[in-house]
Amino acid sequence: MTQLDGLRAVANEVSLLVKRLPSSVVESLAETLSGADLGDWPSALGRAVGGIAHPHHRSHVVGFLDNCRRSAGDLTPQAVAAALLTAAVSEQGHRERQSVELVWTGPDMGVVPLRRTEQVMLQVIENATKRLTVVSYAVYNIPRICEALLRAAARGVAIRVVVESPDRLEGQNTYSTLAALGPSVAMQCGVYLWPLAHRATDDSGKPGILHVKCAVADGRWLFLSSANLTEYAFTLNMELGLLICGGDLPNQVEAHFDRMIQTGVLAKP
Numbered sequence: 465m466t467q468l469d470g471l472r473a474v475a476n477e478v479s480l481l482v483k484r485l486p487s488s489v490v491e492s493l494a495e496t497l498s499g500a501d502l503g504d505w506p507s508a509l510g511r512a513v514g515g516i517a518h519p520h521h522r523s524h525v526v527g528f529l530d531n532c533r534r535s536a537g538d539l540t541p542q543a544v545a546a547a548l549l550t551a552a553v554s555e556q557g558h559r560e561r562q563s564v565e566l567v568w569t570g571p572d573m574g575v576v577p578l579r580r581t582e583q584v585m586l587q588v589i590e591n592a593t594k595r596l597t598v599v600s601y602a603v604y605n606i607p608r609i610c611e612a613l614l615r616a617a618a619r620g621v622a623i624r625v626v627v628e629s630p631d632r633l634e635g636q637n638t639y640s641t642l643a644a645l646g647p648s649v650a651m652q653c654g655v656y657l658w659p660l661a662h663r664a665t666d667d668s669g670k671p672g673i674l675h676v677k678c679a680v681a682d683g684r685w686l687f688l689s690s691a692n693l694t695e696y697a698f699t700l701n702m703e704l705g706l707l708i709c710g711g712d713l714p715n716q717v718e719a720h721f722d723r724m725i726q727t728g729v730l731a732k733p
Contacts, residue, residue, distance in 0.1 A: 470536035477535070478547045481528045482555040486591055489521050490552045497545035508541040518615060520590060562711030567689060570702035581691045582698040584707050585679060586612050592621045592681035597721050599626040599676045602692035603644040609693060610649050617652035624654045626721065626730055628674045656730040677705075678717065686714035 482490050493512055500508035509529050516522040532544055568578040589596060589612040596616055617623055627641040645655070663671040679687045689705025691697035708714060724730045 467536070471539075473535035474532050474539065474544070474547065475551075477528055477531045478544075478551045481524060482548065482551045484524050484587065485521055486593075487552055487556060489516060489525075490548055492516070493525060494545040494548040494552070497541040497548070500541040518590070520586065520612070560710060562713075563709045565707045567687065567705040567707050568703065569691060569698060569700075570704075579707065580698075581689060581703050581705060582608065584687055584705070585609060585689075585693075588679045588681050588685045588687045588707070589613060589616055591685055592616050592623075593619075594682050595622050595718065596679070596681045597624045597626065597718060598679045598693070599674075599721070600641075600693040601628045601673065601675050601677065602694050603627055603641040604693070605644070605695040606693050606698070610646055613649050614652055622654075623652065624656060624721070624725070625649070626656045626658075626674070626676075629657055629660070655733060656725060657733050658729070659731050662729055662731075680714050680718045680721075683715035683718045685709055686717055 485493075492515060496512045496515055497508055500511065509526075512529065513522055513526055516525055529544075532539065565584075566576060566578050567581055567584045569581040572578065586608065589598075589609070596613075598613070613623060613625075625645065627645070629641075645653075658674045660671055665671045677689050677692055679685075686708040687705060688708070689703060691701065691703035691705060697703050721730070
């Protein structure tokens with residue numbers, strides 16, 4: 465690998481990291497690296513990792529720093545800090561404009577760049593600073609999502625989770641969406657349902673179902689997907705979605721659910 469190849473690899477790692485982490489975490493990491501002794505990677509690594517509270521963020525930073533050293537070991541911590549700040553400024557400008565990314569679970573054909581469904585759901589939850597609305601028809605065996613929701617609640621995010629009725633409406637394989645969320649999530653979040661009394665029915669009296677799958681954070685991040693909040697949707701199924709950042713659509717979706725809650729179309733169980 466030439467020196468230019470190494471620098472290019474570092475640039476790619478920097479670009480990926482600033483997309484995965486909140487800007488505050490990136491800036492804190494850059495500040496730690498910039499204050500390290502020249503070329504003292506071991507102590508810089510220790511301080512950088514020790515200053516990051518969330519395990520999810522910390523694992524990304526550890527992998528990032530390891531890859532940087534492997535690709536271009538002669539770079540100083542200060543050089544990496546400068547690259548991070550440059551990329552963070554560029555990413556912030558990108559985030560202020562609307563962007564759309566494809567999100568996928570299923571076979572990877574290598575045709576277009578794709579993000580994984582669970583990864584993007586975690587990103588939306590972790591990026592929330594004030595408000596978060598998560599909507600799903602089915603909920604089952606999603607420990608990492610539940611942990612991320614609890615972390616968001618701990619940092620003061622107001623969370624609403626909208627799910628189908630506690631017992632699924634169709635078929636014999638019923639299970640409780642509320643039980644799947646777990647008592648800790650249910651206590652920390654505002655859980656809402658679509659009461660049967662508020663649903664349209666067909667001629668035989670069969671009601672409609674809550675079939676929406678989305679997450680919206682701070683009126684800025686909007687994840688729309690075919691995927692339910694289930695282990696199979698994250699690992700085995702073929703699912704397609706879009707992650708939208710910026711623009712009017714995230715705010716419009718958030719406002720729509722606000723209005724349904726205010727008017728009682730959605731209600732607490």
